[in-house]
Amino acid sequence: MLDVLVRGARVIDPASGLDETADVWVVAGRVQRIAPRLDLPAERIEETRVVDGAGLWLVPGFFDMHVHLREPGEEYKETIATGTASAVSGGYAAVACMPNTNPVNDCAPVTEFILKRAEQAGSCTVFPVGAISKGLRGKELSEFGELRAAGAVAVTDDGRPVTDGRLMRRALEYARRFDLVVISHAEDLSLSEGGLMNEGAMSTRLGLRGIPWVAESAMVARDLMLAELTGSRIHIAHVSTEASVRLIREAKSRGVPVTAETAPHYFTLSDDVLSGFDTVYKVNPPLRSREDRKAVKEALADGTIDCIATDHAPHSLLEKDIEFEYAASGMIGLESAFPLVCGLVHEGVLTPGGAIAALTWNPARILDVPVGRLQEGAPATFTLVDPNAEYVIDADSFQSKSRNCPFHGRRVKGRVLLTAVEGKAAFVYRKP
Ligand SMILES: [Zn+2]
Known part of the structure; x- marks a missing residue:
């Protein structure tokens, strides 16, 4: 268990509104005190490690509300052990x-299996999300009550949309009874079918079939209206288009119970990176235009998009190192997210507090899970970062089993130094 005093870090806790230079004292894995200047009792001085926090941020442990851990079933891509280590x-x-x-x-049984594996082999807390429909087939609702009782915190058919509007309506009505949020993977398959990248000037130039923005945004519109009709909460996953942003902003202004996330690749990259046909950039929804990327950033800045999730989607070389047309969609994201989010702070898009809220308290509130905040007396779960450390991302150093990271080789600013989970140091950065 951690016994540490972090002196003089910028302590940011969006849940309580705290953002000031302070000392954080952890005793036997618990947060003993957070205060501007702490003097340790003499008997404690010897056993307590003192860390100079000058120039660092100490923030709640991040919470990613959208990852693919691939276990059970595709352990060659990732496992609960490697995914949580990542x-x-x-x-x-x-x-x-x-x-x-x-x-x-x-x-x-599957929810219970995931929780058991996480308990045995996991490096961090894992919240399973259950399926909206049995087998993700989009025909018949799964048993939400059973999933909730087993430990599921939300429902989604992520990876594919719920095409049948009536089924989505029933899912929203049913989910409310069990206090589950419905997460929408918004995609009109009749519009996206056969598409390999964003539809636009670049897809025309490359001669690749495009996925138009409307494939996402038309479904966002339907799901917002269903949320309005039913009064049930909906969360829009991986928002990538300007039109989706506009629709969500409008719905929020009228009080529709909607929240939304985007992923670092949508505010960092645009479809021009596909010019080399590199499959590492193939993802669904696809990387969009520069205008879309700008709209996504503005939506993060004004709170239309509530949080940043990675959509960490590991694939092996078998699925990625093949022709563009046949390659799987998806990128890993857990180990590159922080410097990219930090980039938004350096760019002036987000304040430090806004960036940390998007990684902690905002997603925790959306799923109503007890993470993403700092509390005296609670087990120490926090992350210590250096927002100004510059380096080049090296995917070969990642803990993930997969290497499909589009940011390998990218120069960034912002490094994770320590991740404490429930009183233990789950990750400590060591200079290579
Ligand atoms: Zn999805």
């Missing part, structure tokens, strides 16, 4: 994992 090395103390495993997490 999480803590990226500063995350908790993740919510999507149900598109094999078998699908559409019933209590």
Whole structure:
């Protein structure tokens, strides 16, 4: 258990509104005190490690509400052990994992299996997300009550949309009874079918079939209206287009119970990177235009998009190192997210407090899970970062089993130094 005093770091806790230079004293794995200038009792001085926090931020452990851990079923891509090791090395103390495993997490035994594996082998807290429909087939609702009782915190068919509007309506009505948030993977398959990248000037130039922005945004519109109709909460996953942003902003202004997330690749990259046909950039929804990227940043700045999730989607070389047309969609994201989010702070898009809220308290509130804040007396779960450390991202150093990281070789600013989970140092950065 940690016994440490971090002196003089900028302590940011969006849940309590704290943002000031302070000392944080952890005793036997618990946060004893957070205060501007702490003097340790004489008998404590010897056993307490003192860390100079000058220039660093001490923040709640990050929470990623959208990851794919691939276990059960695709352990060659990632496991709960490697995925959570990847999480803590990226500063995350908790993740919510999507149900598109094999078998699908559409019933209590699978949810229980995930929680058991996380307990045995996990480096951080894992919240399973259950399937909306049995087998993700989009035909029949799974048993939300059973999933909730087993420990699922939300429902989604992520990876594919719920095409049948009536089924989505029933899911929203049913989910409310069990206090579950419905997470929408918004995609009109009839519009996106066969598409390999964003539809636009670049797809025309490359001769690749495009996925138009409307494939996402039309479905966002439907799901916002269903949320309005039912009064049930909806969360829009991986928002990537300007039109989706506009629709969500409008719905929020009228009080529709909607929240939204985007991923670092949507505010960092645009579809021009596809010019070399590199499959590492293939993802769904696809990387969009520069205008879309700008709209996503503005939406983060004004709170239209509530949080940043990675959509960490590990794939092996078998799925990625092949022709563009056949390559799988998805990128890993846990170990590159923080410097990219930090980049938004350096760019002036987000304040430090806004960036940390998008990684901690905001997603925790959306799923109503007890993470993402600093509290005296509670087990120490926090992340210590250096927002100004400059380096080049090296995916070969990642803990994830997969290497499909589009940011390998990118110069960034912002490093995770320590991730404490429930009183233990789950990750400590060591100079190579
Ligand atoms: Zn998705």
